[in-house]
Amino acid sequence: MFGRLMPTEGKFFELFSQHADLCVKGAKExxxxxxxFDDLETRVHAIETIEKQADKVTYETLDLLHKTFITPLDRDDIHKLITSMDDILDLLEDAGQTISLYDIKAITPEAKRLAELCLACAEKVQATVVLLNNMDNSREMLGICEEIDRLESDADHVMRAAMSKLFRDEPDVRTLIKLKAIYEILETVTDRCEDVANIIEAIIVENA
Structure with a gap:
């Protein structure tokens, strides 16, 4: 009787998808x-707005988790998944704000490449999260998770090469410090995407 009176699965998968969509939007910005750079402040504001929308989705998910008696996935997995996805947008917001606060006038090809890899990772996160509501999709999801791992490795290589070039060729210490911070934040975005992939792989092992 008690179980019938409590919420059951809720709309967790819908919320995961909403958040993943916002991650992609933030990465595109x-x-x-x-x-x-002509639209710097507009873009930074757009990322901040998207991050606030994602915070609301995260809060709604955690609130639903507290209210739901029977969840479709392990409660801890739901918590880890939505908070790790939220980390992606937090870091994208950090990157945008850092570029603005540091008054960076021009960006390097390496920073742009890292941003493109962030977007590619976010799109793969979105692709696998959409499939999460059906464990028949487990093989496809695992394949996408492997692609995220490869993209994160690519980001590692880009950052190492960028750091080497920066310390070798950049004469201005202030510019070096600023660009180093941007590189590190963007590379960490791909790390968080890999964290999401690892969580999804664990969910598949537990449920498939």
Whole structure:
């Protein structure tokens, strides 16, 4: 009787998808920012707005988790998944704000490439989250997770090469410090996407 009176699965998968969509939107704004600095403040504001929308989705998910008696996935997995996805947009917001606060006048090809890899990772996160409501999709999801891992490795290589070039060729210490911070934040975005992939892989092992 008690179980019938409590909420059951809720709309967790819908909320995951909403958040993943926002991650992609935020990453697209970051690529646009890196492509054209003329709209810097507009792009930064757009990323901040998207991040606030994602915070609401995260809060709604956690609130639903507290209210739901029977969840479609392990409660801890739901919590880890939505908070790790939220980390992606938090870092994208950090990157945009850092570029603005540091008054960076031009960006390097390496920073733009890292932003593009952030977008590619976010799109793969979105692609696998959409499939999460059906464990018959487990093979496809695992394949996408492997692609996220490869993209994160690509970002590692880009950052290492960028750091080497920066310390070798950049004569201005202030510019070096600023660009180093941007590189590190953007590379960490791909790390968080890999964290999401690892969580999804664990969910598949537990449920498929």
């Amino acid at each position: 970051m690529v646009a920012l890196m492509t054209n």
